[in-house]
Amino acid sequence: MRTTAITVLKIVISVGLIAWTFSRVPLAEVGSQLASARPGYLLAALLVFVLAMIVNGAKWHVLLRAQGVVIPFARLLEFQFIGFFFNNFLPSANLGGDVMRGYGSVSYTHLPSPRDRTRSRMPSSA
Secondary structure (H helix, E strand, O other): OHHHHHHHHHHHHHHHHHHHHHHOOOHHHHHHHHHHOOHHHHHHHHHHHHHHHHHHHHHHHHHHHHOOOOOOHHHHHHHHHHHHHHHHHOOOOOHHHHHHHHHHHHHHHOOOOHHHHHHHHOOOOO
């Protein structure tokens, strides 16, 4: 029951933020600009964007493997796109996307956080 309520709350907040964002954009102007754009250029831009995301995901995959963290490449790409979304819609420059990518990685691998590892190394006061 609680997880259903949290999921509904997340959906309501997401839809509200998307609606607020689109209410601030002149959609008619965006539509006219897209209608006058050359389809070949739009397709080329989309392909370059997807290729850049794949290359960044591959770099991240190599870095994680070097640290002994194994996450499937498709999952890393998912985290990459989620991070890109947060980078563009959160007012925290590029921090939001990196935090989301890190959170996704940690939640996928179930590795302890650095704070948990520090606590386990501290001597107990007995």
